[in-house]
Amino acid sequence: MPELRRDPIHGGWVIISTERSRRPSDFAPEERKTIGGFCPLCEGNEDRTPPEVFAFRENGTPPNSPGWSLRVVPNKFPALRIEGQLNREGEGMYDKMNGIGAHEVVIETPRHFETLSTLPLKAVEHVLLAYRERIIDLRRDPRLRYVMVFKNYGVSAGASLEHSHSQIIALPIVPTRVREEIEGAKNYFDYKDRCVYCDILRQELRDRRRVVYENQGFVSLTPFASRFPFETWILPKLHQSSFELMDVSLFPLAAEALSDTLQRLKGVLEDPPYNYILHTSSSPEEDRDHYHWHFEIMPKLTKVAGFEWGTGFYINPTPPEEAAEYLREAK
Amino acid sequence: MPELRRDPIHGGWVIISTERSRRPSDFAPEERKTIGGFCPLCEGNEDRTPPEVFAFRENGTPPNSPGWSLRVVPNKFPALRIEGQLNREGEGMYDKMNGIGAHEVVIETPRHFETLSTLPLKAVEHVLLAYRERIIDLRRDPRLRYVMVFKNYGVSAGASLEHSHSQIIALPIVPTRVREEIEGAKNYFDYKDRCVYCDILRQELRDRRRVVYENQGFVSLTPFASRFPFETWILPKLHQSSFELMDVSLFPLAAEALSDTLQRLKGVLEDPPYNYILHTSSSPEEDRDHYHWHFEIMPKLTKVAGFEWGTGFYINPTPPEEAAEYLREAK
Numbered sequence: 200m201p202e203l204r205r206d207p208i209h210g211g212w213v214i215i216s217t218e219r220s221r222r223p224s225d226f227a228p229e230e231r232k233t234i235g236g237f238c239p240l241c242e243g244n245e246d247r248t249p250p251e252v253f254a255f256r257e258n259g260t261p262p263n264s265p266g267w268s269l270r271v272v273p274n275k276f277p278a279l280r281i282e283g284q285l286n287r288e289g290e291g292m293y294d295k296m297n298g299i300g301a302h303e304v305v306i307e308t309p310r311h312f313e314t315l316s317t318l319p320l321k322a323v324e325h326v327l328l329a330y331r332e333r334i335i336d337l338r339r340d341p342r343l344r345y346v347m348v349f350k351n352y353g354v355s356a357g358a359s360l361e362h363s364h365s366q367i368i369a370l371p372i373v374p375t376r377v378r379e380e381i382e383g384a385k386n387y388f389d390y391k392d393r394c395v396y397c398d399i400l401r402q403e404l405r406d407r408r409r410v411v412y413e414n415q416g417f418v419s420l421t422p423f424a425s426r427f428p429f430e431t432w433i434l435p436k437l438h439q440s441s442f443e444l445m446d447v448s449l450f451p452l453a454a455e456a457l458s459d460t461l462q463r464l465k466g467v468l469e470d471p472p473y474n475y476i477l478h479t480s481s482s483p484e485e486d487r488d489h490y491h492w493h494f495e496i497m498p499k500l501t502k503v504a505g506f507e508w509g510t511g512f513y514i515n516p517t518p519p520e521e522a523a524e525y526l527r528e529a530k
Numbered sequence: 531m532p533e534l535r536r537d538p539i540h541g542g543w544v545i546i547s548t549e550r551s552r553r554p555s556d557f558a559p560e561e562r563k564t565i566g567g568f569c570p571l572c573e574g575n576e577d578r579t580p581p582e583v584f585a586f587r588e589n590g591t592p593p594n595s596p597g598w599s600l601r602v603v604p605n606k607f608p609a610l611r612i613e614g615q616l617n618r619e620g621e622g623m624y625d626k627m628n629g630i631g632a633h634e635v636v637i638e639t640p641r642h643f644e645t646l647s648t649l650p651l652k653a654v655e656h657v658l659l660a661y662r663e664r665i666i667d668l669r670r671d672p673r674l675r676y677v678m679v680f681k682n683y684g685v686s687a688g689a690s691l692e693h694s695h696s697q698i699i700a701l702p703i704v705p706t707r708v709r710e711e712i713e714g715a716k717n718y719f720d721y722k723d724r725c726v727y728c729d730i731l732r733q734e735l736r737d738r739r740r741v742v743y744e745n746q747g748f749v750s751l752t753p754f755a756s757r758f759p760f761e762t763w764i765l766p767k768l769h770q771s772s773f774e775l776m777d778v779s780l781f782p783l784a785a786e787a788l789s790d791t792l793q794r795l796k797g798v799l800e801d802p803p804y805n806y807i808l809h810t811s812s813s814p815e816e817d818r819d820h821y822h823w824h825f826e827i828m829p830k831l832t833k834v835a836g837f838e839w840g841t842g843f844y845i846n847p848t849p850p851e852e853a854a855e856y857l858r859e860a861k
Contacts, residue, residue, distance in 0.1 A: 374841035424535040510705035
């Protein structure tokens, strides 16, 4: 069973993954690792993944058989396990709990060589709708406090499978960075009686220098204090604390914003590795006024080194105004 | 002039490095980057760095000439600049200041192919004494609030020069992660009237499972909630908030602990890339009781992906007890 351990100083939690414990010889230098060979995520190989928990399928095709356009399956090597009671205990001065949670893979397409930026808009919309379904379902489990949706694209962004996919991890705690962001937004609201993200949208749409793309429902922009070159956020214009509360009628516009932004990044940066993370509320009711869900996309262009690890203080060599200009002109 | 910008939500600062602005074509894929060729840090090339601010030299050799065993020079491409007044201003809802600060390079040896783990103990002690000198000097500047000492070893840990060196960045703000760590330690002290790091030392020295190395003055251990495989901390046994306050008589023991620990990591992990960061107090007097300086060494073995960025929540595939066992048996 994986174990969750709490740092006694700053209070952040770590998953210690005992089951897939890696010995020194398992950390091969990067060059030796290759992606390729048999793909368990391709159509026809449904028996090589755990049974699906959600899918978009042609009418009449049974689960775990061909005929799907998107599948969600449990991760075969999960960081956390869904079975069992949540046990919290101490170990001297330290705090730990067993690794209860969910770890799922969203297989975005049955075809091996498609990517999120080349998929038709309808397929991107299905990816977003799958996120929604899984968040709503996982939030019903009272042991779980936060559902994190993210995508690693490219080996150097951490993807271990080439086939286009995203991941969902449901956690028994609210992670520190998520809590800090929501608290930061709350402090701003307490002081100004306005949502900080709504204020950002207003200022950026007036200023335009950092706006990359806009449609009726969504805006892509490079944030004022971008930590990474070409970091890009996608925000809904309508204030809403939680992604899964978004009206279904807005999903086509969200898909268009995500697809268009990823295509621009791909064009300007020659298909860069990237990570994106869905930032959404941990308790939609409580955070209703002050939090505003959004996507953060981080192309992996620079190496994050000691300085950044130690301080949370980033050095970004590309001003976001310049990045936005490149991205506006792309396509 | 580089610019410091504050994230309006969580309050962290970012350096936007306008002067060495990088365009899309500057982010070449990793394979194309090579280290090699002319080295500006080697003995004999003193004119290729900015003038030294500190050095250990043979008696009688003039500054910026051969005859040194260690030099500290300003970074030729600094992330921050020391000249000028600190100007803080707003830009609509955003906060920024100009990039005042210092960015220095500690050249640890005159010889190109030596590393910190192969240097004689006396040379390692000199590296630590150089950190001390520079911290004491930089702390005299009232514009600067924090001095960060760190080392990137190996290309994938962010080193852009092969020649053995560390870096020092002095900042006009206390970075968020540093503040959080010090506040975490303060909360623990307020509750228990004991230093959290002293408590960790007591529990770990009794338990021994995570202890890697020990001498009269220092302990190396893999922390209970290790974020990374083989993450290793070096702590002084004597409680002290700030590195630069350490008695000079303890420097040989500190050098031995650092050298020994790096040699063990090198032996077990085949000369891994790593980052280390000196964690020390931002205001030694104020933090006297609750903060305890230490080194954190993080071998760069896994890729930090979207999940970690989004949450500050790490998945570590090697339990620290196992890592410590490998490291104890090494050498």
